[in-house]
Amino acid sequence: MRQAQAVKKGVASAGGTPREFCTITVTDGIAMGHDGMRSSLPSRECIADSVELTVRGHSYDALVGIAGCDKSLPGMMMAMVRLNVPSIFIYGGSILPGNFRGQQVTVQDMFEAVGKHSVGEMSDADLDEIERVACPSAGACGAQFTANTMATVSEAIGLALPYSAGAPAPYEIRDAFCMTAGEKVMDLIAANIRPGISSLALRWRTPRPWLQRREVQPMLRCTYQRSRMSAASSLTYLTWPKSSKRHRISLI
16 A cells, blocks of 8 residues: 555654554445445454454554545544554545546446436446546545545544545545654654543543443544543644654554
8 A cells, every 4th residue: 555655654764663464344335235235334343353453462562544445444443442552543535536528426426327227317328438437546435425424533533633534545645644644653652642541531630430441432432522532632743752662563
């Protein structure tokens, strides 16, 4: 992955040792409409479990997680909270829109075109034409499906760098966000800032016994504390002195 290489450069430039690994994904756009859709939701748990096992098994000091599909985003963020190691989430970015006879189109228009074709409102030739232009680049489905909405959530709850979720996948600015994430995760290690509840309570200086692990699982239901989460998140991105210790950063 191009973006993963940028993260690794950022980690290395800040004195860390990046280690890259991958996990599975089930793409809803392909899985829907047949028995494969039964695999979609369970894949989220598999993603979270596999990331957690890999990071725990290798005793990695931190995690930079890159994800770009409906179940991989929440699965990755679930793993970060479970692990409670310094973590930064990176969205792989949304796909660019296509152009069909002068109009912007997305995969949503493709779904509607299939429906029109099935009832005789669109010809074979028109369906073939829109199919060839609807998805012109890399990136997650270009609509308000889980990938793009969870990408917004990742910034709101402080797991992602500010503004990092907005740029489409092909844009080169994504590489800059990724390199910065690699650098900043080293700062999180130095400051011992973690995504779990215990670290948030530490940042607020007062105990929060009513905040339990179950409150952020399985879908990171932290939005009820947005103002406090935002305050904690704003501290995450301050520049901290770099540690002299070389840390192993897991990158997925």
